[in-house]
Amino acid sequence: MTTVEMRQVETAKPGRPWRATPRERAFAIGNFIAAFLLAFVLVKFTGLNGKLGWVFGFFFSYISISFVAEYVRSGKPAAQDSLLTSVSRFAVFIAIIPIASILGTVISKGWRGLHWGLFTQDMSQATVNDPITNGGMLAAIVGTFIMVGLALVFTLPISILTALYLTEIRGKFSGAIRFLVQAMSGVPSIVAGLFILSSIVYPVTQQYSGLMGALALSILMIPTVARTAEEVLLLIPNELREAGLALGATQWRTVAMVVVPAVKSGLVTAIILGVARVIGETAPLLLVSGGGDATNFNPVSGPMGSIPYYVWKSFLLGGTEESSQRTWAGLLVLLIWVMLLFAIARYISSRTKKG
Amino acid sequence: MDDNQNLGQEDSQSKPGEEKKEMKTSTTPRSLADVASNRSIKEPGTNPLGSGLEARGVHAWFGSKHALKDVTLDFAAGTVTSLIGPSGCGKSTFLRTLNRMHEFIPTAALAGEVLLGGKDIYASGTDVTKIRLRIGMVFQKPNPFPSMTIGQNVLSGLKLAQIKAPNTDDLLEECLERAGLWSEVKDRLNEHASALSGGQQQRLCIARSLAVRPEVLLMDEPCSALDPGSTFRIEETISHLAKTMTIVIVTHNMQQAARVSDYSAFLLSDGGPGELIESAPTSELFSRPRDKRTEDYVTGRFG
Structure with missing residues (x-):
């Protein structure tokens, strides 16, 4: 046998x-x-x-x-x-x-346009038609960082709380707000720029600044983050909320301790998608943050550069081999950033599914 | 303090445990009435601990749909009552009115009173979170919190309701022990709850509801998603818990109702709202039902 x-x-x-x-x-x-x-x-x-x-x-x-x-x-x-x-x-x-x-x-x-000076020099001492080793993207990178970072700070509480209102509170105005948020995600980015320009820059501050750029980016970012966050929150089974409530918790305790931790990585994904949505925005920044060639760390005063602005200017004011190389190098840096963000978002969301 | 007394009582009352062994070893098939009559019926009020629950003329609606009509039913302290009836008869709805979970459905409406220790839980000014602390609930589908470990799940009620407990390690062990899960998870308290099997998850959910020391435990078909082995473990847990608290269990499994409950109530809907047809000590309901419809249901002629 x-x-x-x-x-x-x-x-x-x-x-x-x-x-x-x-x-x-x-x-x-x-x-x-x-x-x-x-x-x-x-x-x-x-x-x-x-x-x-x-x-x-x-x-x-x-x-x-x-x-x-x-x-x-x-x-x-x-x-x-x-x-x-x-x-x-x-x-x-x-x-x-x-x-x-x-x-x-x-x-x-x-x-071919990538070189170390790109990250250590700005364009204050160079023109777009100079050799590529002369001048760099420092002003643009710093500006993009500050403006997207500030936009993130403004967007985060507003959009996550909006998503929580839509999924947890389900108030009387949920339908109308959901509709508005969806409509907002279709707003052309130049409209966001013009809105900040006409409502704040001209009547109040009367100067270009990174803060204004961040506000314009927030308008574009809020609907993306709010909608993605709403979608992840809707995936949470109702039984989980009921389990929290049946244990004698208030609604906000349940949301903070059960619902949000359960979708933490989904919310991180929502935020990254929001950042990726605005990091390449050009039109609103041209209107409200001006375009800085010198590195500016102060978001409330003076024009501030950004990577898309760098690309735009190199292309528009150039016409030589050097300026074209600058444009492509700027695009590559921007593209690497966006791809990196999406890769992180994908990694985080795939890790959740397994765990 | 109270719990120490309870534990002492458990030791002295070893009789139900013996019965369980008897049931398990018996190989001859028995009728529901036999199974039920084998239980020693607990007289109301034999357990001074905890509060009983009384439903007085409870109606429930979803929108314009009348789902439950005029249910008056007592759940004496320290007893197990099962709610039986076909799907859609309103037993789950009724259960959810007992700890005010009914009101989470947006279109829900209600009439009547539910008295916990003589006080209406729907009276205006009642702190509903305190009510749900005293009346715990176990759901049909095991729903441990996915972001927490096994240990955190058990103690989550304390954190959620912001209760301070002096010695959480002891509480953790006690609750898992009472839910019949301690020996299986004591070495893996830091693992995530999703690593447990369905039956273990459900017992974890029972342990979780015990940690806030409820007086009443409502169970909404707690075994319907589980295999027979897990079901048996949970029934054991229920018999064990019944010594210290009042339990109301909704079940589709009449064998289960006969095995675990002292009292049974039969609800039925004939297309309209669900109504209470009959309630009696379980052995009586299964052996000598007064209503023809109850008899048809418990003998399996419909439903």
């Missing part, structure tokens, strides 16, 4: 019987080659030409050939299935093109 069992154990190999057989794989590759040939014919003998012609020609041929082949081999339902698969594959391909293209261009054109 035991020997037989042992032999069985030895001969059992982990396999994946549901995987495609060599024959099925050959069939798929055959489809692919046939589609390629058809695309070649289309590009050669019809009006289609260029890269785009190849892409669409191949798409059209692949969809029709795999549909027909699948129809002949396995019938209509399987053919419909394969049609949907190939169409959605193509849609993904189309969606990725611009993103990959932006990333590729910015990295390939920007990395």
